[in-house]
Amino acid sequence: MRLQDKSFELFIPEKKIQAAIRRVAGEINRDYHDRNPLFVGVLNGAFMFAADLMKNMAIPCEITFVRVQSYAGTQRSGQVKTLIGLEHDIRQRHVILLEDIVDSGFTVQHIQQQLQSANPASIEVATLLFKPEALAVPTTLRYVGIRIPNQFVVGYGLDYNGQGRNLRDIYQLKDTSSR
Numbered sequence: 385m386r387l388q389d390k391s392f393e394l395f396i397p398e399k400k401i402q403a404a405i406r407r408v409a410g411e412i413n414r415d416y417h418d419r420n421p422l423f424v425g426v427l428n429g430a431f432m433f434a435a436d437l438m439k440n441m442a443i444p445c446e447i448t449f450v451r452v453q454s455y456a457g458t459q460r461s462g463q464v465k466t467l468i469g470l471e472h473d474i475r476q477r478h479v480i481l482l483e484d485i486v487d488s489g490f491t492v493q494h495i496q497q498q499l500q501s502a503n504p505a506s507i508e509v510a511t512l513l514f515k516p517e518a519l520a521v522p523t524t525l526r527y528v529g530i531r532i533p534n535q536f537v538v539g540y541g542l543d544y545n546g547q548g549r550n551l552r553d554i555y556q557l558k559d560t561s562s563r
């Protein structure tokens with residue numbers, strides 16, 4: 385599979401993604417049955433995960449979306465991210481942040497800190513993918529769909545230069561030496 389100048393190979397098939405989402409949804413259905421959680425999806429990457437997770441929620445719940453704006457820094461990990469688009473009142477709400485992927489953990493940490501200042505009752509994170517080897521800041525991820533090695537992936541909401549978000553499966557960058 386090609387996107388622009390890069391080759392990708394199938395990594396996580398749709399069936400496995402959906403099974404992981406059903407498991408995570410089951411855990412949230414159990415843990416939050418009496419708490420009317422407010423899901424906060426992080427655009428753009430988490431839109432597909434958010435949609436499929438919601439289809440598996442069997443308890444009262446709500447959803448809203450935010451976006452993070454990265455300011456150009458010297459390094460990806462040094463970027464300052466500002467949270468934009470939070471229109472929902474989250475005071476006294478049980479918030480579950482929905483992320484497509486946690487890599488260094490900086491994004492999730494920043495969003496959590498900024499949401500915290502709006503006084504929610506609680507904040508937990510649900511991420512579809514997690515790269516434990518890349519984690520650079522202490523982060524508590526309450527719900528993790530699939531742990532993956534420290535490799536670049538696309539598909540199922542995740543992009544390469546804006547492309548590939550539409551793919552139903554997740555692909556990994558092909559080792560250029562084996563092309």
Ligand code: 5GP
Pocket residue numbers: 429483484485486487488489490491492535536537538542543544
């Ligand atoms: P972190 O702040 O945890 O390092 O980075 C998280 C963000 O970086 C994700 O929300 C995602 O936008 C991007 N990211 C990290 N790893 C990947 C990856 O393997 N593929 C894609 N497409 N985006 C990634």
Ligand code: MG
Pocket residue numbers: 426427428429430483484485
């Ligand atoms: Mg993201």
